[in-house]
Amino acid sequence: GISVGIVGIGTYVPDKIITNHDLEQMVDTSNEWIVERTGIRERHIAEPDMATSDLAVLAARKALADAGVSAEEINLIIVATATPDMFFPSVACIVQDQLGAVNAAAFDLGAGCTGFVYAVATGSQFIKSGLYKKVLVIGAETLSKVVDWTDRNTCVLFGDGAGAVVLSEVKAGYGILSIDLGSDGSGGEFLKIPAGGTRVPTTEQTVSDRQHYLYMNGSEVFKFAIKVMGEAAVKALDAAGLDHHSVNCLIPHQANIRIIQSAAKRLKLPMEKVMVNVDKYGNTSAASIPLALEEALKSCRIQQDDIVVLVGFGAGLTWGACVIKW
Numbered sequence: 208g209i210s211v212g213i214v215g216i217g218t219y220v221p222d223k224i225i226t227n228h229d230l231e232q233m234v235d236t237s238n239e240w241i242v243e244r245t246g247i248r249e250r251h252i253a254e255p256d257m258a259t260s261d262l263a264v265l266a267a268r269k270a271l272a273d274a275g276v277s278a279e280e281i282n283l284i285i286v287a288t289a290t291p292d293m294f295f296p297s298v299a300c301i302v303q304d305q306l307g308a309v310n311a312a313a314f315d316l317g318a319g320c321t322g323f324v325y326a327v328a329t330g331s332q333f334i335k336s337g338l339y340k341k342v343l344v345i346g347a348e349t350l351s352k353v354v355d356w357t358d359r360n361t362c363v364l365f366g367d368g369a370g371a372v373v374l375s376e377v378k379a380g381y382g383i384l385s386i387d388l389g390s391d392g393s394g395g396e397f398l399k400i401p402a403g404g405t406r407v408p409t410t411e412q413t414v415s416d417r418q419h420y421l422y423m424n425g426s427e428v429f430k431f432a433i434k435v436m437g438e439a440a441v442k443a444l445d446a447a448g449l450d451h452h453s454v455n456c457l458i459p460h461q462a463n464i465r466i467i468q469s470a471a472k473r474l475k476l477p478m479e480k481v482m483v484n485v486d487k488y489g490n491t492s493a494a495s496i497p498l499a500l501e502e503a504l505k506s507c508r509i510q511q512d513d514i515v516v517l518v519g520f521g522a523g524l525t526w527g528a529c530v531i532k533w
């Protein structure tokens with residue numbers, strides 16, 4: 208069969224930074240609480256005039272340049288996002304237009320923070336099947352626009368950003384070796400935006416009840432994450448005929464340092480082999496794995512022939528892992 212891998216990567220985060228000390232001025236919280244409970248120190252926040260597609264386009268241009276691929280060569284654009292510009296058109300179609308990717312199909316994919324892993328899994332199948340040659344996968348979010356900045360339980364956790372990769376055929380034996388995806392919709396209520404959709408359409412009442420903001424049951428999501436992160440990574444490694452000894456670099460979804468540490472422990476990996484940048488970006492949802500992956504590549508934590516594991520969890524609830532030979 209055709210081997211598919213990542214042949215280019217690019218990211219973008221807005222310039223504006225909100226530190227934990229800034230948050231102390233906004234809600235009843237402290238830098239110590241946030242650092243100790245989450246590992247987050249600061250996060251990047253989009254300006255009011257910037258939407259998810261703007262971040263996505265800026266990351267995508269860098270990924271195309273890194274891959275040496277023109278926009279016209281792209282056959283498919285998949286944007287993983289939980290914070291689209293609007294219901295429709297999709298973010299992917301806005302990106303397609305902005306890039307001038309005139310030969311590309313385009314659609315959005317929703318799997319919460321697991322969206323990037325789901326989108327890499329989905330995009331790679333179109334190349335494996337022989338239908339397409341080059342697929343652009345983007346994880347992009349402006350969670351700052353749906354976070355209730357008066358709710359200390361959630362506003363300290365999230366940040367904005369985008370990460371893009373180009374998928375293409377690679378040398379046999381390299382690229383994506385295995386994928387493990389899962390879902391448990393029974394936990395959907397733990398992480399949601401209650402209003403503004405077709406179940407609870409927008410009314411003056413829903414707005415005054417603050418139902419258009421992200422709602423999260425933090426401790427339930429935490430328990431779920433601890434369980435599935437390790438399990439998904441182990442299953443994906445198993446499917447590739449590998450175990451934890453083979454892993455050179457783990458790229459976990461960056462939601463909370465304690466969740467990352469527990470996944471590392473489950474995989475018996477020392478933290479030197481685990482990419483962590485949650486301190487700088489907070490939880491950027493579908494953008495977090497490509498942001499961490501690019502930093503791992505730039506800082507030479509990933510070398511040729513390395514085994515890299517991407518693993519995430521998120522709203523849905525969903526989870527996913529992917530083993531890549533670099």
Ligand code: ACO
Binds near residue numbers: 463
């Ligand atoms: N500052 C100070 N105190 C706070 C803050 C804050 N920012 N936020 C909450 N607290 C308080 C709570 O009110 C609570 O006080 P109480 O006991 O008087 O009610 C206390 O701190 C402890 O709260 P816990 O919920 O027990 O704290 P916990 O250790 O569980 O940490 C956290 C909370 C960080 C939210 C954790 O549960 C977590 O990380 N959960 C996972 C969240 C996550 O990853 N979400 C992303 C999912 S991905 C996606 O698809 C978007």
